[in-house]
Amino acid sequence: MSPACPALVGLVLAALAAAAGVAGRARAAEVPDDVLVVGQSAEPASLDPGVTTATNDARILVNLYDGLVRTKPGSLEIEPALAESWSLSEDGRRYTFRLRAGVRFHDGSPLDARAVTFTFGRLLEPAHPAAATGPFPLAFLFRAVERVEALDPRTVRFTLRQPFAPFLANLATPTGLIVPPGAVMARGKDFGRNPVGTGPFRFEAWQSSRKVTLARNPGYWGGPAASRLVIFRPLADPNTRATEMLAGDVDVVAEMPPDALALFRHRAGFSVAEAVGPHLWYLILNMRAGPLRDRRVREAVNWAIDRRALAEHVLQGTAVPARGIIAPAFAGTYDPDLAGYGHDPARARALLREAGAEGARLTLLVAEGGSGMLDPVAMGTAIQADLARVGLDVRLVTYEWNAYLARVNRGLGEDADMADMAEMAWMTNDPDQLPSLALASDALPGKGGFNAGGYANPDLDRLLDEARRSTDPARRRDLDRAAERLVVADAPFAVVVHGKQAAVVREAVRGFALDPTFTARLAGVRKREGP
Amino acid sequence: MGRYLLGRLAALVPVLLGLSVIVFLIMALIPGDPALALLGPYATPEAVARINRDLGLDRSLPVQYLTWLSHVLTGDLGRSHSLNRPVLDEVAERFAATLILAGAALALAALLGLALGVAAALRQSGWVDRLATLGVLVGLSVPSFWLGLLLILLVSVRWRLLPVSGMHAIYGEETLADLLRHLALPAATLAVVAAGVIARLTRAAMLEVLRQDFVRTARAKGLGEGRIVLLHAARAALVTVIPVIGTQAGFVLGGAVYVETVFQWPGIGRMLVGAIATRDVLLVQGGVLVVATTYVLVNLAADLLQRLADPRIGG
Numbered sequence: 097m098s099p100a101c102p103a104l105v106g107l108v109l110a111a112l113a114a115a116a117g118v119a120g121r122a123r124a125a126e127v128p129d130d131v132l133v134v135g136q137s138a139e140p141a142s143l144d145p146g147v148t149t150a151t152n153d154a155r156i157l158v159n160l161y162d163g164l165v166r167t168k169p170g171s172l173e174i175e176p177a178l179a180e181s182w183s184l185s186e187d188g189r190r191y192t193f194r195l196r197a198g199v200r201f202h203d204g205s206p207l208d209a210r211a212v213t214f215t216f217g218r219l220l221e222p223a224h225p226a227a228a229t230g231p232f233p234l235a236f237l238f239r240a241v242e243r244v245e246a247l248d249p250r251t252v253r254f255t256l257r258q259p260f261a262p263f264l265a266n267l268a269t270p271t272g273l274i275v276p277p278g279a280v281m282a283r284g285k286d287f288g289r290n291p292v293g294t295g296p297f298r299f300e301a302w303q304s305s306r307k308v309t310l311a312r313n314p315g316y317w318g319g320p321a322a323s324r325l326v327i328f329r330p331l332a333d334p335n336t337r338a339t340e341m342l343a344g345d346v347d348v349v350a351e352m353p354p355d356a357l358a359l360f361r362h363r364a365g366f367s368v369a370e371a372v373g374p375h376l377w378y379l380i381l382n383m384r385a386g387p388l389r390d391r392r393v394r395e396a397v398n399w400a401i402d403r404r405a406l407a408e409h410v411l412q413g414t415a416v417p418a419r420g421i422i423a424p425a426f427a428g429t430y431d432p433d434l435a436g437y438g439h440d441p442a443r444a445r446a447l448l449r450e451a452g453a454e455g456a457r458l459t460l461l462v463a464e465g466g467s468g469m470l471d472p473v474a475m476g477t478a479i480q481a482d483l484a485r486v487g488l489d490v491r492l493v494t495y496e497w498n499a500y501l502a503r504v505n506r507g508l509g510e511d512a513d514m515a516d517m518a519e520m521a522w523m524t525n526d527p528d529q530l531p532s533l534a535l536a537s538d539a540l541p542g543k544g545g546f547n548a549g550g551y552a553n554p555d556l557d558r559l560l561d562e563a564r565r566s567t568d569p570a571r572r573r574d575l576d577r578a579a580e581r582l583v584v585a586d587a588p589f590a591v592v593v594h595g596k597q598a599a600v601v602r603e604a605v606r607g608f609a610l611d612p613t614f615t616a617r618l619a620g621v622r623k624r625e626g627p
Numbered sequence: 628m629g630r631y632l633l634g635r636l637a638a639l640v641p642v643l644l645g646l647s648v649i650v651f652l653i654m655a656l657i658p659g660d661p662a663l664a665l666l667g668p669y670a671t672p673e674a675v676a677r678i679n680r681d682l683g684l685d686r687s688l689p690v691q692y693l694t695w696l697s698h699v700l701t702g703d704l705g706r707s708h709s710l711n712r713p714v715l716d717e718v719a720e721r722f723a724a725t726l727i728l729a730g731a732a733l734a735l736a737a738l739l740g741l742a743l744g745v746a747a748a749l750r751q752s753g754w755v756d757r758l759a760t761l762g763v764l765v766g767l768s769v770p771s772f773w774l775g776l777l778l779i780l781l782v783s784v785r786w787r788l789l790p791v792s793g794m795h796a797i798y799g800e801e802t803l804a805d806l807l808r809h810l811a812l813p814a815a816t817l818a819v820v821a822a823g824v825i826a827r828l829t830r831a832a833m834l835e836v837l838r839q840d841f842v843r844t845a846r847a848k849g850l851g852e853g854r855i856v857l858l859h860a861a862r863a864a865l866v867t868v869i870p871v872i873g874t875q876a877g878f879v880l881g882g883a884v885y886v887e888t889v890f891q892w893p894g895i896g897r898m899l900v901g902a903i904a905t906r907d908v909l910l911v912q913g914g915v916l917v918v919a920t921t922y923v924l925v926n927l928a929a930d931l932l933q934r935l936a937d938p939r940i941g942g
Binding site: 126139144149234285288305331335340505 | 658663794
């Protein structure tokens with residue numbers, strides 16, 4: 097035996113022993129009970145509520161900032177937040193808000209009427225001194241606003257161009273959260289990485305790709321939060337989200353893939369929080385060219401899709417079948433009596449025969465992923481099989497999400513490279529939003545809207561317009577339902593499912609609930625039994 | 628040596644320039660729109676046009692390229708639109724994390740590979756050799772993301788020995804021990820393939836060297852076997868192995884993308900994947916420029932090391 101060999105083996109063993117020694121102390125630094133760790137699917141893009149559109153970011157924003165109003169926990173109903181009360185003028189155009197007294201931003205500056213006028217001036221006026229801190233992609237939510245005035249330090253008035261029923265709901269979105277003028281002006285574009293709000297938590301640190309830390313705001317007007325710190329961790333890989341949860345290194349994980357969700361449903365020590373949100377997954381049908389111009393063919397596509405199988409098998413119970421365009425989360429507007437399209441292949445075949453479209457060839461644009469798109473490739477493939485069963489020959493064309501949006505948002509087209517169908521998903525905060533931005537005739541791609549199928553129906557336009565102007569909730573609900581019935585009958589979409597949001601929560605976590613807005617307010621959440 | 632070094636450094640300039648052109652063109656030509664990625668699905672055409680104007684994307688490609696290059700030469704890599712911060716800050720942080728991971732993996736791979744290779748050569752066809760050959764085969768065939776997940780499930784989830792992911796503890800101070808705990812699994816995962824390659828080549832080189840005359844001479848002079856192997860044979864074998872370690876450094880950097888994703892290591896590979904998805908042109912360009920420059924410099928360093936180690940190449 098040469099002496100070199102044991103020496104080398106010894107060296108390797110020593111290295112392994114060193115590694116094991118390090119490993120032995122692995123669990124030394126435990127996270128205390130008053131620190132809540134939340135795993136998310138992505139790094140925030142920005143923590144400036146005017147700038148960002150991502151749901152991931154909204155989950156942090158709702159804990160940092162407040163709006164004038166907010167949605168009640170577990171619903172989409174509006175309740176007071178920074179505004180303790182408000183009134184609406186007779187003509188439905190002037191909203192006057194009375195602000196809560198003594199509220200301060202995390203930097204000590206007062207929450208007053210000026211902060212409110214600043215927040216909305218920044219979004220709406222191109223010449224505003226803070227306009228360069230944008231772009232503000234969702235500012236269009238407030239395009240009905242003509243002006244915002246401070247009547248006195250605690251009173252602010254919004255004057256609308258015309259009555260606009262979704263206004264309060266829009267104020268409750270992340271885009272409507274109130275920012276402090278001083279901090280925005282001082283930080284400029286860096287405000288999004290150094291956010292200052294009035295919320296139950298204040299910003300502490302953002303370490304790129306590692307974590308965003310929020311600390312309890314002791315002076316919060318709603319009372320101090322239950323946890324001392326909340327740490328948001330970006331965990332992009334779905335497997336990592338699951339394994340971190342299994343190892344107990346995160347307390348809450350939003351956006352768990354269906355496979356992993358099934359694992360946690362039946363596992364001791366974890367629970368699954370679910371919420372059906374205002375979400376719709378649908379196919380845009382090309383109304384301008386190709387076989388789908390014929391309503392019977394569009395109806396056939398709707399009858400052919402087996403929504404229940406998609407929701408239960410492809411999506412493993414993470415979605416519910418859709419009947420119309422209004423999600424059940426819009427409790428006041430959702431129409432329980434709407435029949436919609438069931439699964440009836442025989443009827444689909446009959447309609448196709450009648451329209452002379454048997455064996456028609458159709459292209460379906462499919463996204464590889466994307467916000468709210470659930471499992472778009474698997475769903476596209478299942479729909480292709482459903483349509484094949486009724487005699488439609490569907491070709492799938494797959495795009496990466498960004499390229500997909502660029503392709504679909506310019507319209508499905510009328511030329512040789514046109515598409516017949518495209519997948520799409522929307523998450524909205526008001527029942528008016530989806531039809532008015534994706535089906536109204538003034539929302540065609542050339543006019544800056546998302547009506548990619550080219551649907552145009554003056555009856556729908558009139559119903560939507562009337563609903564928006566209506567200040568009587570009951571009347572508005574009837575109009576929204578009438579618009580939905582019209583859309584279902586005319587079938588410019590094949591509505592498919594409403595996605596459920598699910599979060600996996602460790603047993604030790606108390607008080608966690610998802611909101612239908614797909615965010616979660618964490619002020620009342622804590623680990624284990626507290627005093 | 629000095630002149631050689633200068634010559635090699637000068638040759639880098641056209642390589643890096645060519646590379647920057649290619650990266651620039653790829654980003655310009657792939658479908659998808661940076662403004663759309665930034666504004667999300669609700670982008671209006673006016674907003675898209677404004678962003679493209681702000682980012683200078685409405686100008687011709689050569690103008691865009693030259694503007695970018697002139698800024699880069701003054702050390703300004705621009706501002707990432709998807710992260711809302713300077714590209715240089717982000718790239719510096721992320722690249723440091725990648726260097727720590729890749730450096731640790733390479734050191735581990737070199738140590739393991741050399742040890743296994745020498746041991747296998749000394750005991751040709753013995754159990755060490757067979758085990759090493761089997762290990763190398765497995766190491767080369769197993770995809771790193773799969774191996775990473777397996778390690779996580781066993782070591783972190785089942786045995787609770789090491790953290791699942793990340794670079795530092797979620798809570799508490801960031802200590803060196805903490806960093807090492809987080810580093811162990813990703814570095815091991817990343818080291819496996821390189822260790823296999825290095826072991827295989829070390830074994831071959833050692834077998835070759837051990838048959839040579841100077842080893843026989845040393846034995847004839849009555850030197851101890853240990854000194855012969857470590858001082859004479861291993862040094863000669865290193866000449867063949869060092870450039871391999873150099874190229875493995877490149878592969879380790881490349882493989883880091885998968886490992887960074889599985890272990891959520893905040894490195895530049897993962898940053899680039901995200902930047903490409905959000906069409907963050909400046910971030911991609913800055914990141915690729917830094918990675919490519921390093922790759923080229925590492926290869927240069929390997930060449931220089933080889934010259935230093937091998938007395939036959941003029942130094």
